[in-house]
Amino acid sequence: MHNNIGLAAMLALAIPANVLAQQPLKANVIHWWTSGGESAAVRQFADAYNKAGGLWVDNAIAGADQARATTINRIVGGTAPVAAQFNTSKQFRDIVEQGMLNNVDDVAAQGKWDQVLPQPILDAIRINGHYYAAPVNIHMPGWFFYSKPAFKKAGIAAEPQNWEEFIAALGKLKSAGLVPLAFGGQVWQEKITFDAVFAVVGGRDLYLKVYRDHDQAAIKSDAFKQVLVQFKRLRGFVDAGSPGRNWNDATAMVVSGKAGVQIMGDWAKGEFAAANLVAGKDYGCFPGFGPKSPYMVAGDAFVFPKSNKADVVKAQKLLASVVTAPASQVAFSARKGSIPARLDIDGAGLDQCAQLGLSIIKDKSRQLPNPEMLVPPDQNGALQDVLTNFWNRNQAAEDAQKAFAAALKG
CATH class of the missing domain: 3.40.190.10 (Periplasmic binding protein-like II)
Structure with a gap:
């Protein structure tokens, strides 16, 4: 019995060193997707992030204005989330100019965002030559x-x-x-x-x-x-x-x-x-x-509050790459009602309206x-x-x- 206790103690001491290198990259994510369909949609991102070696910590806040205000308050208060939802709009321009966000330039370069995203989306997320948001979809509001x-x-x-x-x-x-x-x-x-x-x-x-x-x-x-x-x-x-x-x-x-x-x-x-x-x-x-x-x-995107911590930056980059990956974008949009932000995606699995939207948006003159x-x-x-x-x-x-x-x- 004593031997067993000794072995358990030795294992307990040994585990942290082995596991430390494989700790999942924790990402506390603020968003306002709270309805049934929206929750099912955001779950696609959470599952994909967890499979990619992360740990998605869901922070859903009802109401877009309330969610954005919470994000800004937490950034200012020193308890910023790893990522937060904003619309692909001018909503986050102020916090970019105040130096409150990390860019994800290397993820954008690797994913060739400048080639696969429509111009209105690029114009919203690329500010002073840097990419400050990862676009997840396109909503057409009309x-x-x-x-x-x-x-x-x-x-x-x-x-x-x-x-x-x-x-x-x-x-x-x-x-x-x-x-x-x-x-x-x-x-x-x-x-x-x-x-x-x-x-x-x-x-x-x-x-x-x-x-x-x-x-x-x-x-x-x-x-x-x-x-x-x-x-x-x-x-x-x-x-x-x-x-x-x-x-x-x-x-x-x-x-x-x-x-x-x-x-x-x-x-x-x-x-x-x-x-x-x-x-x-x-x-x-x-x-x-x-x-x-x-x-x-129109559409939604994640922004990445400023941090110098290596694990936070890694989590942000992993999240940016996961939510802009073709499979994640299709799975999300199928449940959200939107179309993927990327123009290089096959939307055969999406509904008739989404397929119509995808075909139209490829015509730059109509964007x-x-x-x-x-x-x-x-x-x-x-x-x-x-x-x-x-x-x-x-x-x-x-x-x-x-x-x-x-x-x-x-």
């Missing part, structure tokens, strides 16, 4: 999803091919006693609906003049006023219960066939999938009208950065205020136009 049974009931035989046909289809849905447009009256939903209208009605050139160039003449043009007018036309096709409604509750109206259409990001597909509805069979999707309509690019890639967060907030005022009040388009111009000045 998809049109529709219920096939609702379209059938309303006598709509084919997908609308232009804006006026779309408005006519909403009219038919209304006449059939359905809610034409499932809408969630929250500030961010009003903004992405406006941006979807802007892309298809205003077109790529006007959109870039306004959001990228802050061109006052373009904002004050009649063409831009028409975008506001067409956006407000949609107000006549939403139901009285829309104010304050969550996006997923609006999606549920299309899922049940109570409503005809929802304009929403491709994350809405998770709700259709959860209800066992199949794209192309039970519901349809189109990202705009016609073969040249712009495809708005359109979403406004958050072009406009700083504070100005984006000011624009949201302008649009919610216009949507919810009896305000003239000219007044909204002036307020929009003022918000984009400077």
